[in-house]
């Protein structure tokens with residue numbers, strides 16, 4: 056695929072970079088001409104991701120960081136600043152429900168809600184906190200957070216997840232207003248059901264998800280990555296505070 060150089064010269068950080076959407080996004084952004092890509096993930100094994108990024112041109116740094124732990128996040132971003140001096144683009148991909156603890160709200164546990172909110176909302180806020188001062192100072196930057204169609208179209212049994220992702224949308228809109236005068240755009244991408252490894256491991260859920268999509272198919276991680284590339288790069292600089300729904304028409308079904 057040939058792409059425009061929408062991220063020419065930028066230093067880009069992607070969290071959750073080893074996941075289905077995170078990996079597709081990392082590889083796609085690497086093809087948009089950035090100076091460097093930093094892949095953050097709780098995993099230690101980045102499974103060839105560095106080679107894929109390097110093959111596309113930019114420098115690459117893979118860091119094992121738990122994005123729910125503020126101290127670990129601060130240490131990770133210190134390494135990024137030591138090596139590249141700045142962050143121009145932050146993509147918050149970390150998020151999800153807690154596998155094995157999905158169920159109706161009335162019998163769910165507060166400890167699980169906290170875990171889901173830490174993972175799906177707080178992680179984005181902690182990471183944004185590390186990059187906003189530099190973006191304000193340089194009067195340039197872009198933050199894109201992966202929310203979910205569950206933020207606006209709630210899913211029973213995923214009430215905590217929907218609440219956390221709705222929080223991501225509120226955070227996005229508020230931060231966008233605070234940073235608009237500094238030329239920094241802040242947006243969310245809300246995927247509908249995407250054909251990720253996680254969904255492939257749950258055939259019944261996958262089948263059920265399909266039924267709610269007017270286009271009659273699941274999205275691909277690459278289609279989410281393309282939306283992120285638009286918002287984070289030169290084509291999206293006047294777009295801010297928005298929630299781009301990439302869901303095969305689910306919002307209109």
Ligand SMILES: NC(=O)c1ccc[n+]([C@@H]2O[C@H](COP(=O)([O-])OP(=O)(O)OC[C@H]3O[C@@H](n4cnc5c(N)ncnc54)[C@H](O)[C@@H]3O)[C@@H](O)[C@H]2O)c1
Nearest residue numbers: 071073074075076096097121122149150151203246249251
């Ligand atoms: N899969 C879908 O259909 C779908 C739909 C809507 C929204 N989303 C959202 O898209 C994002 C990515 O989804 P996915 O299915 O590709 O996820 P995934 O489970 O494939 O990947 C998540 C990645 O995040 C990493 N991770 C988990 N906890 C972490 C932590 N504490 N710190 C750092 N990294 C951590 C994992 O190691 C993994 O590599 C999530 O925010 C998810 O909520 C997914």
